[in-house]
Amino acid sequence: MDQNPRAALLVIGNEVLSGRTQDANIKFLATRLGEIGIPLREVRIIPDDRAVIVRTVNEVRAAFDHVFTTGGIGPTHDDITSECIAEAFGVPWEAHPEAWARMAASYKPGEFNAARQRMATMPRGATLIENKVSNAPGFSIGNVHVMAGVPRIMQAMFEALAPTLAGGRPIVSRSLHGQGLLEGRLADALGAIQARHPELDIGSYPFYRPGGNGVAIVAKGTEPAAVEAAAAEVAAMIRGFGIEPVEGEPPA
Amino acid sequence: MDQNPRAALLVIGNEVLSGRTQDANIKFLATRLGEIGIPLREVRIIPDDRAVIVRTVNEVRAAFDHVFTTGGIGPTHDDITSECIAEAFGVPWEAHPEAWARMAASYKPGEFNAARQRMATMPRGATLIENKVSNAPGFSIGNVHVMAGVPRIMQAMFEALAPTLAGGRPIVSRSLHGQGLLEGRLADALGAIQARHPELDIGSYPFYRPGGNGVAIVAKGTEPAAVEAAAAEVAAMIRGFGIEPVEGEPPA
Numbered sequence: 377m378d379q380n381p382r383a384a385l386l387v388i389g390n391e392v393l394s395g396r397t398q399d400a401n402i403k404f405l406a407t408r409l410g411e412i413g414i415p416l417r418e419v420r421i422i423p424d425d426r427a428v429i430v431r432t433v434n435e436v437r438a439a440f441d442h443v444f445t446t447g448g449i450g451p452t453h454d455d456i457t458s459e460c461i462a463e464a465f466g467v468p469w470e471a472h473p474e475a476w477a478r479m480a481a482s483y484k485p486g487e488f489n490a491a492r493q494r495m496a497t498m499p500r501g502a503t504l505i506e507n508k509v510s511n512a513p514g515f516s517i518g519n520v521h522v523m524a525g526v527p528r529i530m531q532a533m534f535e536a537l538a539p540t541l542a543g544g545r546p547i548v549s550r551s552l553h554g555q556g557l558l559e560g561r562l563a564d565a566l567g568a569i570q571a572r573h574p575e576l577d578i579g580s581y582p583f584y585r586p587g588g589n590g591v592a593i594v595a596k597g598t599e600p601a602a603v604e605a606a607a608a609e610v611a612a613m614i615r616g617f618g619i620e621p622v623e624g625e626p627p628a
Numbered sequence: 629m630d631q632n633p634r635a636a637l638l639v640i641g642n643e644v645l646s647g648r649t650q651d652a653n654i655k656f657l658a659t660r661l662g663e664i665g666i667p668l669r670e671v672r673i674i675p676d677d678r679a680v681i682v683r684t685v686n687e688v689r690a691a692f693d694h695v696f697t698t699g700g701i702g703p704t705h706d707d708i709t710s711e712c713i714a715e716a717f718g719v720p721w722e723a724h725p726e727a728w729a730r731m732a733a734s735y736k737p738g739e740f741n742a743a744r745q746r747m748a749t750m751p752r753g754a755t756l757i758e759n760k761v762s763n764a765p766g767f768s769i770g771n772v773h774v775m776a777g778v779p780r781i782m783q784a785m786f787e788a789l790a791p792t793l794a795g796g797r798p799i800v801s802r803s804l805h806g807q808g809l810l811e812g813r814l815a816d817a818l819g820a821i822q823a824r825h826p827e828l829d830i831g832s833y834p835f836y837r838p839g840g841n842g843v844a845i846v847a848k849g850t851e852p853a854a855v856e857a858a859a860a861e862v863a864a865m866i867r868g869f870g871i872e873p874v875e876g877e878p879p880a
Contacts, residue, residue: 389831390831391831393667393668394658394662394848395658395662396801396803397833403644403647403649403650406644406645406646406647407647410646415646416646418673418674418675420672420673421654421670421671422670423670424831428670450834451811452811452815453818453822453830454822454829454832489813491812491815491816492812526834528836559702559704559743561743563703564742567705570705577676577706579642579643579648580702580706581648581649582702584778594643
């Protein structure tokens with residue numbers, strides 16, 4: 377996976393940091409980015425604070441190939457992502473002609489007010505990300521892709537954006553689990569499998585279910601044959617403990 | 629809230645970044661930290677990668693009053709949080725006598741193997757965080773508090789730790805919502821309420837439900853009277869749109 381482009385995600389919003397809202401975007405984006413070969417390597421959840429947003433955007437856009445942001449592009453006073461992105465890039469924050477024309481046409485006369493006009497105001501040079509759900513588009517500037525926080529809207533924006541991104545080899549994975557497995561017993565054998573496949577990420581995840589406890593093992597990487605080989609070794613290891621390995625994740 | 633101590637959370641683990649696992653710890657810690665007056669101001673989700681963990685720990689422990697970590701303290705090869713914390717602090721990673729004695733006593737003869745001994749190996753100077761659920765403790769060193777990733781265990785560790793933390797004034801909040809409210813219409817009036825209460829965070833969150841769409845408004849801060857005053861202004865604003873405000877969050 378080391379040759380793949382790498383992504384960071386900024387979740388912008390006090391509501392996740394205060395515990396009001398359970399984030400629902402990280403898992404979606406993590407999964408989809410893996411599928412298109414741009415694995416997510418860091419997430420930062422930050423408040424609606426101008427200095428923090430500007431500094432963080434500049435840190436992560438320098439460190440990662442792609443940066444995705446969610447949240448803070450609505451019409452209210454706490455929606456400051458767009459103007460902060462302009463400040464981070466050192467460009468004017470100004471009416472985007474195409475976004476402005478589209479949004480103006482979508483409201484009744486007099487309803488495209490100052491608050492809504494903010495949603496058509498973007499960093500100079502931004503290109504729009506389609507929004508098929510509501511009428512305010514997202515945008516990309518440089519390697520930063522600015523999307524809504526509402527999951528349904530974010531997902532529509534991501535699917536409009538994804539075909540335009542130069543991805544890498546998809547991340548493939550295999551999961552196996554065994555009831556009754558104990559991490560403390562399999563650690564040495566699993567470490568040896570990881571050592572034989574340094575190009576893969578092999579993870580060990582205990583699970584606790586009413587029907588029984590156990591461990592799930594996940595092997596992932598960009599080389600399907602290597603993932604298959606590691607999975608076969610994991611299956612043999614599980615059988616070595618007298619437990620039959622089961623394909624996939626343990627049932628919820 | 630500016631006088632309160634401030635917290636950062638590091639979620640350490642490939643499983644969240646790959647989309648395998650929906651994080652279940654952020655919301656719990658965000659809520660509990662607000663209650664004890666140590667508001668969560670940043671979350672970073674990072675992979676099981678030594679260089680990234682060491683660098684990130686050192687960045688956030690310098691920038692925040694408290695740092696909480698979840699994940700990576702089990703017995704397998706991908707559990708490297710503890711040794712990375714030692715490296716970040718520049719101290720030896722060595723057997724913790726008390727943790728070692730407790731864990732050794734909890735296993736049958738011969739079962740306290742090398743993998744399990746890693747869970748009793750900690751940065752020199754660490755103080756233990758009790759774990760009433762399983763037998764491997766967490767630990768604190770400096771302002772960094774290292775906890776398990778399994779939610780049930782993390783929560784037990786946090787509740788053992790919380791009374792030892794010098795918190796600030798609790799963050800209190802009031803939520804009001806109205807069906808049929810539109811952010812684009814209330815933005816100006818809400819911005820004016822925020823401007824009159826600069827010591828509060830006032831957030832606006834649209835909701836979309838089968839029963840109807842609307843907006844929820846949340847006012848929070850450390851001064852209950854100010855939160856109440858802002859909530860009264862929000863209620864009056866909602867009534868100004870001919871909509872009756874409803875206490876609390878919209879039903880799920």
